Amino acid sequence: MELLFLGTGAGIPAKLRNVTSMALKLLDERGSVWLFDCGEATQHQILHTSLKPRRIEKIFITHLHGDHIYGLPGLLSSRSFQGGDSEVEVFGPKGIELYLKTSLSISGSYLKYPLKITEIEEGVVFDDGQFRVEALLLDHGITSYGYRITEADRPGTLLAGKLEEAGIPPGPIYKKIKSGEKVTLENGSILDPSDYLGPRQKGRIVAILGDTRYCENAIRLAKDADLLVHEATFAAGEEAMAHEYFHSTTAQAAGVAIKAGAKKLCLTHISSRYDRHASRELLEEARGFFESTDLAEDFKEIVLPLHQP
Incomplete structure (x- = not known):
């Protein structure tokens, strides 16, 4: 299991960071890839990676702001020309179905594979026994969800x-x-x-949150997570501005990780106001509160190793 960041910026594309998208690579686990958000030019970003669009099985949309969905119709259309023939299921807030069907219809796009669209509410949105995905509402002015991906425990080693x-x-x-x-x-x-089996191997937990103010649901989603991906649109000390614009600071993201008992925090949705040097300062700032913090960058990959029994 690996999480690959395809876009880590906030609001608009920038030279340093494209807008939000990330790919949870489950190639060893189920031979597929799950996308979380699909901002403009996500398919262009994929061209610079080893990802194959035909491997995309599910797409989870956190909210309907353009920097999180404008790349979705193009990606779905291109997948037809790239050998994709298996079903894709898109999960997202109410309105995602109208957006996609209108975009594909007006553009005359024809998909050579089944497209299933599920408009979600809070609770378990997917569970096949191997992975469970739960969604909770965050605080972002419009409907915005965070997702908690839980892998089922694995059987112990055969004795x-x-x-x-x-x-x-x-x-x-x-x-x-x-x-x-x-x-x-x-x-x-x-x-x-x-x-005749050793101790069961605990499954991994990843929490991927949409844009949000500091809120209790973020802590619930990140409870004991191996990795928490949290936005950090503003620096510490800018809590008033973050609240006004329905976003979070580095300190607030770290606070969620601490209260949730997460093992690792990765900051994303970084404003273009912060150049490479200033972004490093954001990272050091967050580490002052929660040491096990990393900073997302386009094409950065985080490996989530199996738990040892």
Whole structure:
């Protein structure tokens, strides 16, 4: 699992940062990519990476401000010409369906794959047993969601030596035990997988928040997260301005990470007012509150390793 930032700026494209989009790469886990927001020129950014649009399975939109959605119709259209034939599901606030259907219809765009659009409310918006995605409302003036992605716990390591000691030769039984299935042997005895598996491997948690003021739902979404992605449109000390414009400061983002017990914080949605040097100052500022903080940059990738049992 890796999180690749495709755009990390705020409001408008800039030379240093494109507008918001990030890709959660789940290639090892499910052979697919999930996008979170799709600002203008996201598909151009993808051209500079190894991402394949045909791998995009789901797209989660936090809110309907242009810097988070203007790249979506173009990306969906281009995917048809890039070998994409599998279904794409778009999740987002009420209005995303009208926006997409109108854009694609008026432009005469034809998709060669099924497009499913789900307008969400608070709660669990996706759960297939492997990953669960929850959404909660944030505080941004318009409807803006944050997402919490939780990976299911994995079975523990197969204790093959213990099975061999029990007289069970390698074969299909090992696979059944590894998957957590009880096995009845020919002699009628039952193998309980819990006796032949190591401790379960805890699943990873990623919290990706849309634009927001400091709020309690951000803390709930980030509870014990391995990675929290939080906007930092303003520097510490500019809380009054951040509140006026429905955004957050570096200090407020760090405060969410601290209260939530997140393991790592990554700041994004950086205003074009901050050049490369000033952006580093934002990072050091946040680290003064929460040491395990990183700064998102276009094409930066954060690897989320498996938990060790």
